[in-house]
Amino acid sequence: MPDTDTQTGALQQLQDDPATRKRFLRMIGGAGAAGAAGLLAAACGGKDANTGGRAASTAAMSRSKNADVSIVNYALTLEYVEADFYDQVVKSGQITDRATVDLAKRIAEVERQHVEALSGTVTKLGGKPAAKPATRFDDVIAAGPEKILRTAATVENLGAAAYLGQAGRITSKEVLAAALAIHTVEARHAAALNQLVGRGFTGGSALEGSIPDGAFAEAMTMDQVLARVKPFLAPS
Amino acid sequence: MANIPLASPELAAVEVGGMSRSAFLVRGALATGALVGGGAVSPFVRRAMAQEMGGDVDVLNFALTLEYLEATFYSRAISKGRHMSGETVRLAREIRDNEMAHVGALRETIRQLGATPVKAPTVGFGDVFTSDRAFLKLAQTLEDTGVSAYNGAAPQIRSRDVLAAAGSIVQVEARHAALIRLMRGEDPAPDAFDPSLDKQQVLMAVEPFVKA
Numbered sequence: 001m002p003d004t005d006t007q008t009g010a011l012q013q014l015q016d017d018p019a020t021r022k023r024f025l026r027m028i029g030g031a032g033a034a035g036a037a038g039l040l041a042a043a044c045g046g047k048d049a050n051t052g053g054r055a056a057s058t059a060a061m062s063r064s065k066n067a068d069v070s071i072v073n074y075a076l077t078l079e080y081v082e083a084d085f086y087d088q089v090v091k092s093g094q095i096t097d098r099a100t101v102d103l104a105k106r107i108a109e110v111e112r113q114h115v116e117a118l119s120g121t122v123t124k125l126g127g128k129p130a131a132k133p134a135t136r137f138d139d140v141i142a143a144g145p146e147k148i149l150r151t152a153a154t155v156e157n158l159g160a161a162a163y164l165g166q167a168g169r170i171t172s173k174e175v176l177a178a179a180l181a182i183h184t185v186e187a188r189h190a191a192a193l194n195q196l197v198g199r200g201f202t203g204g205s206a207l208e209g210s211i212p213d214g215a216f217a218e219a220m221t222m223d224q225v226l227a228r229v230k231p232f233l234a235p236s
Numbered sequence: 237m238a239n240i241p242l243a244s245p246e247l248a249a250v251e252v253g254g255m256s257r258s259a260f261l262v263r264g265a266l267a268t269g270a271l272v273g274g275g276a277v278s279p280f281v282r283r284a285m286a287q288e289m290g291g292d293v294d295v296l297n298f299a300l301t302l303e304y305l306e307a308t309f310y311s312r313a314i315s316k317g318r319h320m321s322g323e324t325v326r327l328a329r330e331i332r333d334n335e336m337a338h339v340g341a342l343r344e345t346i347r348q349l350g351a352t353p354v355k356a357p358t359v360g361f362g363d364v365f366t367s368d369r370a371f372l373k374l375a376q377t378l379e380d381t382g383v384s385a386y387n388g389a390a391p392q393i394r395s396r397d398v399l400a401a402a403g404s405i406v407q408v409e410a411r412h413a414a415l416i417r418l419m420r421g422e423d424p425a426p427d428a429f430d431p432s433l434d435k436q437q438v439l440m441a442v443e444p445f446v447k448a
Contacts, residue, residue, distance in 0.1 A: 184410035215337035217407035
């Protein structure tokens with residue numbers, strides 16, 4: 001039987017491997033050299049179920065591509081906010097527990113990889129990646145470790161609900177596969193952080209708990225999510 | 237045999253210590269299965285692989301088979317869990333309730349689509365219920381495999397309603413996986429992008445636990 005510890009170590013190495021990100025971007029672009037053209041073809045796919053088995057008109061192709069660009073840019077904005085939050089938390093020195101700092105650093109790195117992948121996806125779809133938003137976490141960070149971790153736990157539940165809310169709206173199968181691969185990672189972060197702050201399976205209110213909605217996770221619309229994110233965005 | 241395209245072949249092919257991530261998952265399950273006594277490919281896997289993943293009902297029935305497997309796994313853990321800690325049994329109860337709800341929802345959805353839900357497979361898990369360690373190890377493999385199975389199958393789903401349901405379920409599977417990993421002292425989210433597995437890979441992974 002294989003040595004489990006060795007394999008776990010290897011898995012952790014994978015996280016730090018920039019080749020993972022490159023492969024991810026290739027996946028987004030379809031089969032290697034096909035690049036943006038391949039992705040566009042897939043997004044509009046003649047045989048794609050979403051177009052009812054008929055080739056879509058040029059106008060419809062452009063519409064579905066634009067819709068995917070806005071969804072990916074929305075996800076990109078959320079990932080920017082998350083990555084920025086963990087970065088600021090680590091820099092603040094407010095958390096002193098070694099294991100918790102390590103976890104925050106690890107999650108920050110994962111969110112950065114999501115940012116990179118989503119930004120690359122928008123470009124490959126022919127769109128312009130959303131700019132990094134200015135954030136405002138000063139109050140949360142000043143309030144100390146407990147408030148910081150509770151906020152992180154809630155924000156990850158929000159992220160998972162946000163991805164779930166978009167899954168049915170994505171046209172391109174490749175973009176959908178990528179969104180799903182990120183969606184379950186947000187869910188893993190959410191479950192772990194909610195468990196670590198001691199909320200139990202279901203917390204006191206929505207977006208609290210390691211399995212907050214029970215057997216079936218609930219989705220949130222863009223408007224619902226943005227309303228919850230707004231307090232963390234600096235006024236423009 | 238059905239030729240199921242990988243949803244994310246590049247990701248699945250990412251090498252982990254000379255082994256692809258998906259092969260790693262499968263090998264982990266097979267290694268556990270070897271302890272249980274899994275042998276040659278069973279009639280279950282041959283039969284399941286012979287079924288084309290032609291439409292949403294096939295994807296749903298495939299998911300239902302995995303949910304049956306998981307629900308039975310946790311039910312047995314609870315009834316045989318004398319050697320496990322209270323904390324572990326409490327987690328097993330919560331997860332079992334979720335998996336049974338998934339089974340019910342998938343059966344209902346398949347019926348609504350005018351089809352017949354597959355029967356629950358006969359399963360066996362050997363002596364993994366004799367310790368927290370053995371139980372949690374297999375639980376982690378089953379949940380990680382479940383996440384990758386849904387993520388691999390979901391892009392093939394045609395109905396938006398069915399896709400939404402699958403998304404709602406896979407998020408909960410990912411949460412189970414993270415909680416089990418946390419209990420084992422493992423990284424709850426080992427990959428920045430969860431790998432996906434195709435039907436054949438998933439069947440190979442669960443084969444050791446399915447008797448018929």
